[in-house]
Amino acid sequence: MDISPYDAIVVGSGATGGIAALTLAEQGIKVLVIEAGPQVKRDEASNHEPKSTLKRLSGLITKKNANQCQHPGYWKNNPDLYSNELKHPYDFPKKKPFLWTQGKQFGGRSLTWGGITLRLSSEDFHPAKKDGFGPNWPISYEEISPHYDFIENFCGIYGRKDDIKEVPNGKYIGEIPLTENENVFGSKVKSKLNYPFIQSRGFDRNSSVKEKNWPKSSSLGSSFKKALDTGNVQIISNYLVESFEINKITELASKLTIVNLENGYKEVLDCDLILLCASTISTLRILLNSEYKSNSSGFKDNSGKLGKYLMDHISICRFFSVPKAKNSDKSLDNPPDLSGAGSFFIPFGSNLPEIDDINFHRGYGIWGAIDRLGIPKFLQKDVNKSIGFLIAHGEVLPREKNSVSLSRKTDEWGIPIPYIEFEWSENELNMAKHMEKTIQRSVKAANGKIKNIDELMNIPLGSLFTKNLIALSDSPPPPGYYIHEVGGAPMGLNEENSVVDKFNRLWRCKNVLVLDGACWPTSSWQSPTLTMMALSRRACLNIKKT
Structure with missing residues (x-):
């Protein structure tokens, strides 16, 4: 494996991974991005009929996409952008189905993202002030607003300023x-x-549209593209992150174990800084595999909340x-x-x-x-x-019973698969x-x-x-269906009631940051990706200050 020297490892190349890589690279930090899937060409990501429909039906019959086929986006996008569930399985109780959509390729799920970009409101960051249920965020709207501004300006978001407090105005290039x-x-x-x-507010198209260039709704057409252009970012593909280990003296992560999905070989990388952007459930899987309960060289979560309080819309x-x-x-x-x-x-x-x-x-x-x-x-x-x-x-309330844990079952590389219990x-x-x-x-x-x-x-x-x-159907679809899963490693003000601090760092392992939806303490009701990207930029800008 040919890797140049690096200062930080970003796990995942999707919406948050792209912003993390860009923000670090622009500060002169050398970044290694690890992606669990392959590189895809622009034309290969577009929807091609009737070829795509035949692939969808094959995914349904072979059960390669048994759960993901339930989402309408699967029938609009290229089905190759949805992971093979036989190779990347997960488990759940039979009476509590969970539909998990996975996107393992350069750009991750940003290639199938619908592209809606609503901001959370001031009330959304402190919901318990109104009804007394659950936690508040440890940050305010005012702290995240400049980062919303940056993402919207950078990506070129369409919308109209309607002056509605439930969805604050943003920076728009037109309607x-x-x-x-x-x-x-x-x-x-x-x-x-x-x-x-x-x-609505967001992008004018996604990767299903046949065009020469990647759309800006994808990290490949925006943040990750610009990150690569800095010359400070390199990426390795088809490597799945298993876990990280800490130095028991410093309580900092020092080793990262990855597995080559093509030949099954495991390798250990040295690391000074790890940023987890693998998507909520994949990130929780890495954290659970890296926690001392399952890894003698793992970090300690003193809150007892790791893997719990999973949410979806x-x-x-x-x-x-x-x-x-x-x-x-x-x-x-x-x-x-x-x-x-x-x-x-x-x-x-x-x-x-x-x-x-x-x-x-x-x-x-x-x-x-x-x-x-x-x-x-x-x-x-x-x-x-x-x-x-x-x-x-x-919005779904954070409840302890809605959780991700490690199954006794493993994938073909011997890594425990996620067990998701949610109703x-x-x-x-x-x-x-x-x-x-x-x-x-x-x-x-x-x-x-x-x-x-x-x-x-x-x-x-x-x-x-x-x-x-x-x-x-007449009933609400099961959890996971809306692909807005968040939570499981919530941020907070102290390590007794949260997994990460207000700058997304693990309390007892400060050089590991959780930047995707896993860090959310509440779910709000808006589409979460814009806020994930803003949080990612905010946390990465803080790295230089510490």
């Missing part, structure tokens, strides 16, 4: 127009129901039809593709409409779009109607009922009707493929 039917929908839910309605999805607006067939300057910015939000947060009694803590928002699904007219059952969807996703509580299920009623009211206000997808489209053999899809 992507709503479709005519989305404008009509928004005006009706605002006028009839007094619901907030905003243009609970969600409800409904398709609907509305009468076509007068100008809805008029072409837009930008084609109405579905994207992070090409969509809309009803951003309630905890300022929820009072439908019956609100018998749950925290809040949610509703993401939606109309006329952006790319459905050919010949497949639509009623060409005089427009097809849309609404997806409500809400919705009464709080989340009550929230889902409220979501359902809010969606029904919204569609009714727009003179629309909620329908099953096979009522909206003529799908050949459709019932064979749609009858078992979780997204189309």
Whole structure:
């Protein structure tokens, strides 16, 4: 293995890994990035039909993508960007399914990221001040805001300043127009129901779109690309990180064990600084394998919270039809593709409409779009109607029983696999009922009707493929489905109640930083990736000061 001298190791090359590598490299720090997957070419990452559909069906039949195929993104993106679950397994109780989406390649899951970039609000960083449940973050909105600014300016985010406190304004380069039917929908839910309605904020496309260059929603088209251009970053591919060991005198990490996925050989790297950006569950797996309970040379977690308090967003999805607006067939300057910015939000947060009694803590928002699904007219059952969807996703409370631990089972390289135990509580299920009623009211206000997808489209053999899809069921999909998993190594103000400090460092192993979603003490309701990236930059800028 040909590696040049390095000062820091970044594990993972996705959204947070790209920002970490860039931030360190621009300070003159030599960075080695370890990626568990291969390098992919731009054209290989795009969606190619009908080839991609055949691959998806193969992934379903062979169970290579048995869990990941339940997510709609799997049917939109190139299925090669979803990891082989037979090679990278995980375990869960039979009665408590968890759907874990993995992306092991250069760029990680940033290649399949939907690209929504909503900021968390001041209230989201200190939610317990309002309802008394669970922890607050050890940082404030004011501390993270400059890093939001940087990420938005650097990436080129689209959006509109709507002056809604639940989703603070950001730095935007312009707007992507709503479709005519989305404008009509928004005006009706605002006028009839007094619901907030905003243009979504984010990127104009993701890697499924066939283009020459990587989109900026991917780390390969933004942060990681620029990091490599500094000359201070190198990357090795197809290496899985197993664990790190500490020097018992200094209590600092000194060795990192990695395994070559092509030949199974294990190697040990010296390290002065480790930044974990492998995605929440993969990072927790590394931490659990490195903790003294499973590794005699491991670090100590004095909080007892490592692997516990895992969270994801609970969600409800409904398709609907509305009468076509007068100008809805008029072409837009930008084609109405579905994207992070090409969509809309009803951003309630905890300022929820009072439908019956609100018998749950925290809040949610509703993401939606109309006329952006790319459905050919010949497949639509009623060409005089427009097809849309609404997806409500809400905050999940941190609960000790929702956890990641190490299974007795191992992968083919002898590394214990994650065992994920997670189920919705009464709080989340009550929230889902409220979501359902809010969606029904919204569609009714727009003179629309909620329908099953096979009522909206003529799908050949459709019932064979749609009858078992979780997204189309009446009940909330199981945890993991929304791919917003966070928690398990929460940050806090002291080592008795948290795994990492306010700058993402392990309390008893200060040269290991947890920069992805694992460090979150609460989940909020917004899409988390923008905040993960901002936290990563903040923590890496602090490294130079210490």
